[in-house]
Amino acid sequence: MAKESSFDVVSTVDMQEVDNAYGQAKREIAQRYDLKDSGAEITLDKGGRKLTVAAPAEFVAKQVIDVIGSKLIKRGVDLSAVKWGDIVPAAGQSVRRTAEIIEGIDKETASKISKDIRGTKLKCKVTIEGDKLRVSSASRDTLQEVIAFLKGQDYGQPLQYVNYR
Numbered sequence: 001m002a003k004e005s006s007f008d009v010v011s012t013v014d015m016q017e018v019d020n021a022y023g024q025a026k027r028e029i030a031q032r033y034d035l036k037d038s039g040a041e042i043t044l045d046k047g048g049r050k051l052t053v054a055a056p057a058e059f060v061a062k063q064v065i066d067v068i069g070s071k072l073i074k075r076g077v078d079l080s081a082v083k084w085g086d087i088v089p090a091a092g093q094s095v096r097r098t099a100e101i102i103e104g105i106d107k108e109t110a111s112k113i114s115k116d117i118r119g120t121k122l123k124c125k126v127t128i129e130g131d132k133l134r135v136s137s138a139s140r141d142t143l144q145e146v147i148a149f150l151k152g153q154d155y156g157q158p159l160q161y162v163n164y165r
Contacts, residue, residue: 005143006136007164008129009113009150011157013081013103015046021071022051028067039094040064049101051082056094058087065097078158102157104131109155120149 022044029035029042040055042064051068055061069079082099090096105113110133114126117135122145124137137143147161 004136004138005140005165006134007143007147008162009105009133009135010131010160010162011081011103011105012160013077013101013158015049015101017075017077018051018072018101019044019046021068021075021077024075025064025068025071028071029064032067035060035063035067042068049103051099051101053097053099054090054094055096058095061087061095061097080156081158105133105157105159106131109157113150113153113155116153117146117149120146122146122149 022042026042029040038056038060040053040060040063043052043054044050045052053061053064053068055064065084069082072079072082081102083102084097084099086097088096088098107128110128110131113133114128117124117126122137122142123139124135124142124146127134127136135143135146137146143164150159150161
């Protein structure tokens with residue numbers, strides 16, 4: 001019997017790159033003439049994996065989110081890993097908006113990915129292992145087809161394909 005090949009489907013975010021983007025955005029907000037004295041600020045909770053934007057108005061909050069988004073893109077962080085919540089009124093006229101940085105594949109998404117792969121009718125086996133999926137097959141070509149199929153799908157978060165052997 002031929003040796004089985006496999007790869008893992010994971011969803012990870014490099015928090016160091018998020019921290020770097022946060023620092024760059026904070027500096028840009030402090031220097032930009034339209035945001036300098038506006039009272040807008042960004043905070044990063046690395047442990048809780050949350051970004052918080054506080055601003056005096058909704059328009060300013062959107063500008064700050066655009067700044068942090070552009071810095072994340074430049075640092076190679078996929079924006080689909082950052083889920084922004086609703087704008088919440090804060091003290092006075094100010095507003096606050098929180099974003100959660102998603103890492104790992106939840107059970108619902110994992111089962112949807114698994115179902116989609118099985119729906120392709122390719123000869124492969126998909127197992128869910130915690131917050132990742134392992135796809136295995138006797139044929140490496142089949143695994144390449146699965147990766148190509150998954151790259152064409154949108155599951156609301158970035159996917160990486162690791163441990164290909």
